[in-house]
Amino acid sequence: MENGAHDPLVPKIEVKNFSAFYGKTQALHNVDFTIFERKITAMIGPSGCGKSTFLRSLNRMNDFYQGFRVEGSATLDGEEIYSPTVNPVLIRQRVGMVFQKPNPFQKSIFENVAYGLRIQGVKSRSVLADIVEKSLKAAALWDEVKDRLNGSAFSLSGGQQQRLCIARALAVEPEVILLDEPASALDPISTARIEELMQDLKDRYTIAIVTHNMQQAARVSDRTAFFLDGTLVEVNDTTKIFTNPEDSRTEDYITGRFG
Amino acid sequence: MAENILPEKGLSSYRKVRNALLGSLTAVAFILAVTPLLAIVYIAYDRGKAALSLSFITTLPGGFPIGIEGGIANGIVGSLILILLASLLSVPVGIWAGLYLWDQSHTRMAKITRLLSDLLLGVPSVIWGVVGFFVFSTNTGFGFHWGFSGLAAGLTLGFIMIPIVTRVTEQALRDVPRSYIEGALALGASRFQVVRGLAIPAAITGIGTGILLGVLNVLGQTAPLIFTNYYNTGIPTSLVGSNGSVGDLAMQIFIYIHEPSKALHVKAMAAALVLTVIVLLLDMGIRLLAWGSRKYAQRMG
Numbered sequence A: 001m002e003n004g005a006h007d008p009l010v011p012k013i014e015v016k017n018f019s020a021f022y023g024k025t026q027a028l029h030n031v032d033f034t035i036f037e038r039k040i041t042a043m044i045g046p047s048g049c050g051k052s053t054f055l056r057s058l059n060r061m062n063d064f065y066q067g068f069r070v071e072g073s074a075t076l077d078g079e080e081i082y083s084p085t086v087n088p089v090l091i092r093q094r095v096g097m098v099f100q101k102p103n104p105f106q107k108s109i110f111e112n113v114a115y116g117l118r119i120q121g122v123k124s125r126s127v128l129a130d131i132v133e134k135s136l137k138a139a140a141l142w143d144e145v146k147d148r149l150n151g152s153a154f155s156l157s158g159g160q161q162q163r164l165c166i167a168r169a170l171a172v173e174p175e176v177i178l179l180d181e182p183a184s185a186l187d188p189i190s191t192a193r194i195e196e197l198m199q200d201l202k203d204r205y206t207i208a209i210v211t212h213n214m215q216q217a218a219r220v221s222d223r224t225a226f227f228l229d230g231t232l233v234e235v236n237d238t239t240k241i242f243t244n245p246e247d248s249r250t251e252d253y254i255t256g257r258f259g
Numbered sequence B: 001m002a003e004n005i006l007p008e009k010g011l012s013s014y015r016k017v018r019n020a021l022l023g024s025l026t027a028v029a030f031i032l033a034v035t036p037l038l039a040i041v042y043i044a045y046d047r048g049k050a051a052l053s054l055s056f057i058t059t060l061p062g063g064f065p066i067g068i069e070g071g072i073a074n075g076i077v078g079s080l081i082l083i084l085l086a087s088l089l090s091v092p093v094g095i096w097a098g099l100y101l102w103d104q105s106h107t108r109m110a111k112i113t114r115l116l117s118d119l120l121l122g123v124p125s126v127i128w129g130v131v132g133f134f135v136f137s138t139n140t141g142f143g144f145h146w147g148f149s150g151l152a153a154g155l156t157l158g159f160i161m162i163p164i165v166t167r168v169t170e171q172a173l174r175d176v177p178r179s180y181i182e183g184a185l186a187l188g189a190s191r192f193q194v195v196r197g198l199a200i201p202a203a204i205t206g207i208g209t210g211i212l213l214g215v216l217n218v219l220g221q222t223a224p225l226i227f228t229n230y231y232n233t234g235i236p237t238s239l240v241g242s243n244g245s246v247g248d249l250a251m252q253i254f255i256y257i258h259e260p261s262k263a264l265h266v267k268a269m270a271a272a273l274v275l276t277v278i279v280l281l282l283d284m285g286i287r288l289l290a291w292g293s294r295k296y297a298q299r300m301g
């Protein structure tokens, strides 16, 4: 993909010997994994293998589940994400997230994008307007909504709502964006737009995407990780994973022999 | 618009019969649900219309037996005072408790609180009255010694209202989709910001319904008032002490109906009609407030 192959790989998130538990059930087993800066990392694997758990562990979104706990190490720029001195709110500002189902707020398009800034205390209308415009442009939604910023977010189509959620995440200027099956509820055309958008965004952001769809992983990502039953089976360059995987289980999965 | 969502043509006769049967059941259920309201309004109007006039709602009762002359201004003012006092206590406490139960829903403390709150919902109102009497009204022993007074009754009614507001608030918050809350948390919102800026506005219609249910319950109570306030034919200048009783529409109807006087029976029915109108106005008022605060929250962070 482009000249990306020649860039030096800079680790952004490093996960070592990482396990995650919901109460007594263990959802992740000793995962070792590095997400590199300004690369798109895809996570594939059958349903229930722990992809979402892994993704949500990276911005501490699992903290809200009763009885969730982790073992091992996960760092963001070398800083422990689960250190007791770290404020999870700040982690979530640096590591944004887009969910499977578009979940805009019951507010105007403008206020949806401005929300993250408002909660940080930004009040100036001009600053907000500026960032809202920039974020909507970055999410490739500006032209479609610039005339109705005060309209309800619910008046948008599903694909537009998902791009609005991406704009909303971009507005707080995260360093990493986590996408959990962001296109699985969308039609093919909206899906293609989201995939294009990811290519535009990867110049500035580190992106991790969970997807059910192996073609999507092959199309959009630089690196692909294959999860099975809570373990990371294999992670490598996407082309390598899809042409010449090292583990036979990976091969079985991508050739559709199970899952 | 499609004229008929369920196409009749092409249905087997079994399904036609079933459609007709379920359709009639629905109609019967609807009629059973609205008939009591129609009956109340019709009977109250038919029996009470002779007493209805503007002065009926603006003047105090007079004559002998008291009420033969004048209107029900004492009852209207008293009922509104009692609603206000009960709401001042129960709305903040009930919403706070509902928020707590929602936020901490799995903790042991929350489970105990929920159980106790539900137990309170089932306590007969006459028991509330007796306890209110011992805590607020009686002049001997422990308690506040406020006498039969508006404050004693208002707070007793407020305590009756708390579990209602609590329960409905918790349920309304539970109905806010989790994905919606997570969206805000993922943007770095604190729990407080999520609650204030998203969860409460999204649940506000439901919370409004809870307050309304509580208020309507309070409006219809008589048993607690018998022990904590009784009744006043005038408008008191104080809400505590021996002259602190307030009027109350439900009590007024109750008392008038028990008088052996045709004229007072007519007035009782007219008062019932006024009470129904007040319920309607409160309903619309609370809906309007909920709607307004939701609009407001949509503009703000």
Ligand SMILES: Nc1ncnc2c1ncn2[C@@H]1O[C@H](COP(=O)(O)OP(=O)(O)O)[C@@H](O)[C@H]1O
Pocket: A022, A025, A027, A045, A046, A047, A048, A049, A050, A051, A052, A053, A054, A065
């Ligand atoms: N909130 C939760 N509480 C308990 N178990 C959970 C929870 N979320 C996920 N799990 C379990 O963890 C495992 C991994 O789930 P998940 O990460 O959602 O998988 P995936 O996203 O790959 O489909 C599954 O067995 C699932 O049942």
Ligand SMILES: [Mg+2]
Pocket: A051, A052, A053, A180
């Ligand atoms: Mg998942």
